[in-house]
Amino acid sequence: MNRIAIVTGSSRGLGRNTALAIARRGGDVIVTYHSRADDAQAVVKEIEAIGRKAVALQLDAGDVRTFGPFADKVRAALRQTWGRNTFDHLVNNAGHGDMASLTDTTEALFDKMVDVHFKGVFFLTQALLPLMADGGRIVNLSSGLTRVCFPGFSAYAAVKGAVEVLTRYMAKELGGRGIAVNTVAPGAIETDFGGGAVRDSADVNKLFADMTALGRVGVPDDIGPMIASLLSEENRWVNAQRIEVSGGQGI
Structure with a gap:
């Protein structure tokens, strides 16, 4: 049976690269996008050109109210495209990188960071767990900035640090279902981030x-293939880990 992965924020950047890397390794993908429907459909076509199946679904990763309806869309897509009721892998990649100093960070900016990068990861995963197959994999994206401090990213790095703690708790609580959960923390990458x-x-x-x-x-090619490999059976015993993929940044 083909493995199916949901990759959030996969119309561009690291998410796009990850979706394509998963397809190249023989997986199918549910691509999500916030507003770039055309870009998401282009990714779907690239995946189909590789010989894999894909669909694109709209998702606002910072709006918890939409997660129930999104799960319903995932359920319908699984049945219509794959004849299945479950998917196998979730990559919580969607995010943004607004930069502001500690003194200039507004409450609105802080709340946006929390909503997308932490609250969104927590409650989207919660909403999708009933559709996830036992023995699946979850990868949460963090950042090298949780280890190496760079001025202007205090709020961003703090919420990513929260995701790293959440990852360990997810691994503990979902272990009974055979679901492995890890964090991947990229360093500085050439994207539109x-x-x-x-x-x-x-x-x-x-x-x-x-x-x-x-x-x-x-x-991006330094990150996407690594995430795809982490989802494979080759790394089935890797669990509850923070894996930095940065080329040795700040050592």
Whole structure:
């Protein structure tokens, strides 16, 4: 039976790369997007070109009220596309990287960070668990910034730190169902995250490259295939871990 993964925020960036990496390893994917329906459909077509199945579903990862209806859409897609009632893997990737100093962080910005990166991960997982097959896998995305401090990311790093603690509790509570849960923490990556600063600013790119043992910043292809491999049977005994994928950033 084919494995089916839900990858949140997979119309672009690391989520897109992860969805494609899963397909290349023989998995099918439910792609989610917030507002970029055309980009999500393009990812679906790329996955289908690989020979795998995919559907795109809209999801606001920061609005808990929508999670019940989203689970209903997942249930319908599973039946219509795969003739199944369950999926196997959940990658909680959706997010954003607004940068502000501690003194300039507004309550609205803080709440947005919590809603998307922590509250959303908690309650979306809760809503989808009845549809997840026993023996499945969950990967929560964190950040190298929970270990290496960089000014301007205090709220972002703090909520990602909360996700790392949540991951261990998920692993403990879901272990009876054979569900393994891990955190993947990327370092600085060339995407549109944070306004594309690492990708588009030579100075920012060099700053993080100089902090990294391998002498460069990351690219999406450094992350997506690693997440896809973590979902496989090859890594079935990896559980409750924070795995940093940063090229040795800040060591």
